[in-house]
Amino acid sequence: xxxxxxxxxxxxxxxxxxxxxxxxxxxxxxxxxxxxxxxxxxxxxxxxxxxxxxxxxxxxxxxxxxxxxxxxxxxxxxxxxxxxxxxxxxxxxxxxxxxxxxxxxxxxxxxxxxxxxxxxxxxxx
Numbered sequence: 001x002x003x004x005x006x007x008x009x010x011x012x013x014x015x016x017x018x019x020x021x022x023x024x025x026x027x028x029x030x031x032x033x034x035x036x037x038x039x040x041x042x043x044x045x046x047x048x049x050x051x052x053x054x055x056x057x058x059x060x061x062x063x064x065x066x067x068x069x070x071x072x073x074x075x076x077x078x079x080x081x082x083x084x085x086x087x088x089x090x091x092x093x094x095x096x097x098x099x100x101x102x103x104x105x106x107x108x109x110x111x112x113x114x115x116x117x118x119x120x121x122x123x124x125x
Contacts, residue, residue: 018048041082
């Protein structure tokens, strides 16, 4: 693997880590953690992962079917997160059990697709 592939893989792994960090905050919020202003809901193109996905990620991986499959679940994740955030602000976290399950399912889809992209890039010579 050449150094450009190494750099691309580092960027992909950083984007995946940004998604996991965001998801862990959503789970913490579901558990009753205080809501911090820097975690207000953003459009799916404005979070750290979304900026990467629609920028450098698209440039390097946009031609891969597995990459394009990330868009929809990521977009829906942000809608669910906004709903969870509003429930937390209103003290209605008991209403969010189904949202938590959906968040987990969609996040797994995003991570699985990223791992397939990562494997495809890592296997290129």
